[in-house]
Amino acid sequence: MSEPTEKPAISNFIRNIIDDDIANNKWNHPVTTRFPPEPNGYLHYGHAKSICLNFGLARDYAGVCHLRFDDTNPEKEEQEYVDSIIDAVRWLGFDWGDKQFFASDYFDKLYAYAEFLIEQGLAYVDSQSAEAMRENRGTHIVAGKNSPYRDRTPAENLDLFRRMKAGEFADGAHVLRAKIDMASPNFNLRDPVIYRIRHAEHHRTGNKWCIYPLYDYTHCISDALERITHSVCTLEFEDHRPLYDWVLDKLQPIIGWHPQQIEFARLNLTYVVLSKRKLITLVEGSHVDGWDDPRLPTLVGARRRGFTAAGFRLFTDRIGVSKGDSWIDMSILEDCMREDLNFTAERRIAVINPVKLIIDNYAEAESEICFAPNHPLKPELGKREIMLSRELWVEREDYMETPSKGYFRLFPGNKVRLRYGYVVECTHAEYDDNGNLSAIHCNYLPETKSGTAGADSVKVKGNIHWLSAAHASAVEVRLYDRLFAVPHPGADDRDYLLDINPDSKQVISAYIEPALCDIAAEQHFQFERNGYFVSDRMDSKAGAPVFNRTVTLKDTWVQKK
């Protein structure tokens, strides 16, 4: 077994473009990408794809990837989100050195370039109302109408624009528009607004500005100023590329750099929702326990769930990148987490759904030590001691009064191994007044202790985990499952809230090895035969960890049933 490494990347359309550019020495500049979030919310799995893609490209081509906050909308953006985004990208394992920028860093330049466009007759101040502008924009089949203000002179525009900046006008009184083509079949070119008046405090520039540039104008210029070579964004910006190119073409004389915008298909994942609007509803409607709920597809949630950065990187490589709309099944992500955790996580024992197993021929007062390896793939991690005694906790699912075909665990007359301990033969079980299983009885075979010469003298198929009832500790464990019960929540205009999986969170008390009580927060373990768990980084307390189930182990037995 070797460490799961991220394989050499296979060809994709973005790499092909970069390879060509390098072959042609197009840039004479290191490959430079950027991850450009707007700090107005929490990052989710979809962002992880973009982050791994952009930073991965920079890493593979020995270039750099900038982290740039697209903070041009003062009404929505907050420092809190900036901080959480920084945490998330770092957590995913990437580093951007001093290449951290804000679009708001460029407000002065953006403004100066706007004056340049006005002077060139390429932008004008429009004083129509928002409604009038919408009406005059036209439709799919009708060309837009020119604004009555479209022919203002550069001098008049300059004067108005400067007064907009000076705060002489109310919000919405005027906008600055690029003068392109109101009849263009591409709406983005029907004289797009590039500046609007907003008397609002900005999280970084405070009250310095009351006019703010819009995305299409800001993004391309920010890219160019940072000498980005490949500006990778999602498909819905394909229609914006002509505008991206228009702005940079017009500004070529003063900026002299023109990155290539490349669009890829955003991530679609089954069994979750990724739209910001829906995530907000889930949080505000208390369908989940906040933005870092382990069931939510946010990165803060993923981290609490026990998902790992390496797992996300593996996932990104595994799903590839293309321009085709596609749906990735949640099982792919879960499997990536298993693959990482299988190598990474130490093994421990926990009994999640306990029932007593009584070894009738084991002396009541007695107990003994058994040894369990901490990681079957890494013997260098050593072994730990586990106490065995007469009364044990085992999983309810490990007993069947009348076994179904192929079942090879506990049932009367059958032998199984108590993992790392003895082979026992099941004799009978007890039931309470309600008919529920209350205890299982067995006898052990003293010569079969694991690690002794006679260990293999009796061959058994079944192998179950257990904990000494007298020694085990009880802790809170949260069993998480997929948030939605169907692959495509809300498909066919159904209310997606109706598709929520009612059993996505189960809080239970489970038994664990006593030493586990002292572990630190955010430690990953495989609870043998149960799955991967992590000590919750928010709710664990000294001596009293809380465990979150990250993902179960693959189980071909339940599949067969």
Next chain:
RNA sequence: AGGGGUGUCGCCAAGUGGUAAGGCACUGGAUUUUGAUUCCAGCAUUCGUAGGUUCGAUCCCUACCACCCCUGCCA
């Protein structure tokens, strides 16, 4: 007077005028004190459909079909 994209195995995804990579899933079989892991083998005569060009087409041409995106002073 609409425009921009995408269609290759169940799910992703390479490829490209010379006869369909890879991964995941799945199915066998081996190993296994986790029904896990690991290992080995199998898994598209076919590339949305129909025509055309060509010795040869998934690739070029034509038409058609399906799906996604676009009329914020959001990003």
